[in-house]
Amino acid sequence: MTKMMIVDDSMVIRGRIERLxxxxxxxxxxxxxxxxxxxxxxxxxxxxxxxxxTMDLTMPNMxxxxxxxxxxxxxxETRILVVSALNDKLTALRAIGKGAHGFLHKPxxxxxxxxxxxxxxx
Numbered sequence: 001m002t003k004m005m006i007v008d009d010s011m012v013i014r015g016r017i018e019r020l021x022x023x024x025x026x027x028x029x030x031x032x033x034x035x036x037x038x039x040x041x042x043x044x045x046x047x048x049x050x051x052x053x054t055m056d057l058t059m060p061n062m063x064x065x066x067x068x069x070x071x072x073x074x075x076x077e078t079r080i081l082v083v084s085a086l087n088d089k090l091t092a093l094r095a096i097g098k099g100a101h102g103f104l105h106k107p108x109x110x111x112x113x114x115x116x117x118x119x120x121x122x
Contacts, residue, residue: 002121003048005033007041007067008056008083013106017054017083017113025114029121038062042070050078051122057084057095065098072099079120083108 006017014034021029029052033044039061041053053071057064068080082095085106092103104116 002029002052003032003050004029004052004054004117005035005041005044005048005050006031006054007035007038007059007064008054009036009059010056011036013056013083020110020113020117023110023114026117026121029117036060038064038067038070041067042074045071045075045078049075052117052120053078053080054083054117055080055095055100057082057086057091065095068095068098068100077122079122081116081120083113 004021006014008014018031021031032048032050035041035044037059055064055068071078080100081102082100083104087105101120102116
C-alpha cells in the first residue's frame with residue numbers, strides 16, 4: 001500500500017487529485033492526508049509518513065520549497081511530485097534541488113497526473 005499526501009492551498013485541486021487517486025491505474029494507493037499549506041503538511045507527514053506527496057509551491061504559512069526541504073529532511077525516502085502553475089525552468093530546478101523528484105505544470109489533465117504519480121510510486 002502506497003500512502004499519499006496531497007498539499008495544495010486550493011481545495012478544488014486537492015479534491016481533484018484525491019479523486020484521481022481512485023483511478024484503476026493507481027492500485028494500492030491510499031490518501032492519508034490533505035494539507036492546505038506547508039506547515040499542515042509537515043505535521044501530517046510526521047504522523048502519517050507518506051510514501052508519495054503532491055506539492056504545490058505557492059501557499060501561505062510555509063511555501064512549497066520550504067516544505068520540500070522539511071519533508072526531505074524528515075522523510076528522505078518520500079517521493080515528492082511538484083504540481084504548480086509556476087512553469088519556469090529555474091523554479092523546477094530549484095524544487096528538485098531541494099528534494100523534489102518530479103514536476104508537473106498546472107493546468108494538467110488526468111492522464112498527465114496519473115502518469116507522473118505512477119512514475120514516482122515505490
